[in-house]
Amino acid sequence: MTTGRVLNGRYEVLELIGRGGMADVHLGRDLKLGRRVAIKLLRQDLARDPLFRSRFRREAQAVAGLSCPTIVAVYDTGDEEVLDRPEHEVRIPFIVMEYVPGRTLRDHVRSGELTPERSIAYLAGVLSALDHSHRAGIVHRDIKPANVMITPEDTVKVMDFGIARALADSQATMTQTQAVLGTAQYLSPEQALGQTVDARSDLYSAGCLLFELLTGRPPFVGDSAVSVAYQHVREEPPVASSIDASVTPALDSVLAKALTKDREHRFQDAPSFRAALLDAARGTVLADGAGTPTEALDVSAPATRAAAASVAGLPGRDLRTTAMDRVVAEDPAPDVFDAPDAFDGVSDDDLDHLDGTDDTDDMEDARNGREDRRRLSRAAWITVLLAAVLIVLGTGFFVIGDLGSDPGTEAVPEVVVPDDLVGMEVEEASDAVTDAGLRASSDQDYHDSVDAGLVISTDPSSGASVPPDSRVNLLVSRGPAxxxxxxxxxxxxxxxxxxxxxxxxxxxxxxxxxxxxxxxxxxxxxxxxxxxxxxxxxxxxxxxxxxGRVVVPLLTDLTQQEAEARLADQAVGLPSRIVFSDNSVVEPGIVTAQSVRARDEVDQGTEIVLTVAVAPPAPEPEPEPEQPEPEQPETRAPAPETPGPVESAQPRPSSSPAPGPGDGSEGRPTTGPDEAGDDGTEDD
Known part of the structure; x- marks a missing residue:
């Protein structure tokens, strides 16, 4: 996630300010309200697992309902798509929280500036936050100095609600990641044993936190997380005043009760823890103390004296055997072998006085009994070493769980695996398993008939009875192979x-x-x-x-019809327009040119102009020039042959005077046949 990115169009991601095992925290800015916020994003490699994403969303929504001055407020939640690998994106859930300036309690502890008074005040604020969250049904599961902020105004702000619980639904050993069970130095015994965690587990972690605030170190330290977890289960914490003399007996009594192994003997809620802490600040010593079962190992304890009195009159060996059996029943091996012998330092005469006998055989039996106990002690140490090896190999929590069980306690009722998980969406099935008080995990496999993301089967199967907090594995389909x-x-x-x-x-x-x-x-x-x-x-x-472009084909030298058909083909699909051009060289109807060169690309729908040859028109004949007509020789007709004298061709003048106007001769011929005289021409 790069800085400067905006989530949901509102939250700008700035520089990285914190990094945990499961999430990264960036400083951010709310662009809408103009305020600084803290943005927590689930780690990218975990975001690919649908179970982690489901738990993150559900817990974020639950924590968003918390409203307490000592709890960091949650403003918003959402998802952001980021590039996971080339060509693939993954949705990463995020939580937008109140930005709290200041330093963590871890920084204050390292600085060595804490006083008992300030330590009490800070833990009282933590307990107020736990009280509010427990009332809302949310168990923090990871109370530690790094998850508590101290503001410049010296107020307490508890962080990281919900994330530890969401991650605890995934099965893993603590050697794989400490975030699964919480941080080792602050684990409750039931967390180390893999048992159900409740509000009293948070109070044990708060007791570890108080111990570190007062002394500068956690109650248990070791070379590895496994060894520290073993101490939480089997060893008593040191007295805080033995490490720091400023710790008062009143605070020692509060720590003793808060760090009791059996949760039934601890503070049962945060208000009672807080009240005892404030009383201790005034010097009041807690009346009931730790109330640990190890009081039974002290021969001066009332319970042991009552047990001795109840078996008065029995032989000494029987008395010792009965006392040992009682110790074994109350605290099974191997712890009984680590405890001092309940009768070391008690003479045989004292035992005889208890049962009123003085028999040397009984004394011999007593010595034999002590020898038996020594052999048992050696065998027990061997058992402890073997158990330690098993712990290193990763199975120690199960061994410790078996050893820590109390055979005298009532059997825990079993839980039924929910029905109808098969065919559910993996996130929906995971929620159903969690709501039943169980823990869900998942594997994926191909399946021809089950759609991807749906549950193929469960292990254990639906309807099976299992112990509370057991793991139910969901086999999720990846779709057909x-x-x-x-x-x-x-x-x-x-x-x-x-x-x-x-x-x-x-x-x-x-x-x-x-x-x-x-x-x-x-x-x-x-x-x-x-x-x-x-x-x-x-x-x-x-x-x-x-x-979106088309390659223009070669169209020249084709006929017009061929060129148009090629342009109309589905592989080309370009419109065309024809332009005719006279061409006396190319055969008419042949394409001689195209508007776009062949093999060039054009946008779809581009018009292509085709030039098609046509025959030129026939030339008109030129008009012939006019020729001059040849001159004809003048010919004269021969004179007709007549008998008598030849008359002249010229008319002869008339002897009569020419008619003049007004003489009555207008319109009449000057000569006629009647006026020819007696020449006899009329008969001819």
Whole structure:
């Protein structure tokens, strides 16, 4: 998670201010309200596990309901998608909390500046926070100095509610991660034994915290977390005043009760612990003290004296055997062998006085009894060493749990594994298991008929009776081993195709581009393996996206019809326009040119202009020039042959005077046949 990123469009992530085993904390800024906040994000490697995400969300919602001045407030929760690996994102839940300036109690302890008075005041604030959370049904499970802030105003703020509980649902040994069971130095015995944890477990951790505030060190230290946990189960803590003389007897009595192994003898709630602590600040010693069962090992204790009186009159050996049996019954091996012999320092005469006998055989029996106890002690030490080896090997908690069980206690009622888990969503099934008082874990496997993310089976099976807080493993389907490449990918955008492949149980492989006449730019053109084919689950599918462009084919030297058909083909799909051009060289109807060069790419729908040759029109004939007509020779007709004298061709002048106007001769011929005279021409 890089700084400067904004979550949910509101919370800006700034520099890293804290890091734990399961989450990172960044300083943030609420862009809407303009205030500083702290942003806690579940670690990215854990966010891939649906159980961790489910617990984180549910606990975050529960803690958001807490409202107490001594608890860091939770403002908001959400998820953020971050790049997990190439081409894949993971949703990481986050919690937006109150930003608290100041230092942790761990810093104050290391500085050595704490006084008993300030230590009491700080722990009283922690107990107030625990009281509020316990009333809300939330157990912190990881009370320690690093989870308590002290503000500049010297007020207490308890942090990290809910996270430890969410992580405790996942099974792991403490050698794998301390966060599963809490920090070793502050574990309650029941946490170390893997038993059910309740509010009194937080009070034990608060007692460890008080011990460290007063003395500067935890009550138990060791070379490893396992050895420290063993001490919480089997060893009594040192008296705080023996480490720091400033610790008063009143505080010693409070610590003794708070650190009692048996939770039934501890403070039963935070208010009683706080009241005893404030009384101790005034010098009041706690009346009942620790009330530990080890009082039975003291021969001067009333219980032992009563036991001795109850067997008066029995032989000395029987008395010693009965007393030993009582000790063994109250505190099973191997602790009984670590305790001082209940009758060491008591003479045989004293024993004879107790039962009123003075028999040397009884004395011999007593010596034999002590020898038997020595042999038992040696065997016990061997057992302890073997148990330590088993602890180192990672099974110590189970061994300790068996040794720490009290055979005289009543059997714990068993819990029934919920029904109908099979077929549920894994998060829903996990919640059902947790609500039943059990712990859920999960494994994944392929299944041909169960959809991915649904529960295939459970171990133990539904309806089985198991001890409380047992683990129930959920086998979750990863979908079929072979899946079909979705046919719906065609035409999807790259982002949508990636989501569809992930839902189908496949991954996105190589992404390339090709031209297409029909698929829009950026959409899936085809895949490899092909759409509808079967592929192994979780395998990669290559995507080929459309560029939205088309390669123009070569169209010249084709006929007009061929060129138009090629442009109209589905692989090209480009419109065309025809322009005719006279060409006396190229055969008419042949394309001589195209507006876009062949093999160039154009956008879909680009018009291509084709130039088509046509025959030029025939030329009109030129008009012939006009020729001059040849001159014809003048010919004269021969004169007709007549008998008699030849008359002249010229008209002869008339002897009569020409008619003049007004003489009555207008319109009449000057000559006529009637006026020819007696020349006899009329008869001819």
């Amino acid at each position: 072979n899946v079909t490449v979705p046919a719906s990918l065609e035409g999807m955008t790259e982002a949508s195709a990636r989501d569809a492949l992930e839902r189908a149980g496949l991954r996105t492989g190589r992404v390339s581009q090709e031209s297409s006449a029909t698929v829009a730019a950026g959409q899936v053109l085809r895949t490899s393996p092909q759409l509808g084919e079967s592929a192994p689950a979780d395998s990669a599918v290559d995507l080929v996206l459309s560029t």
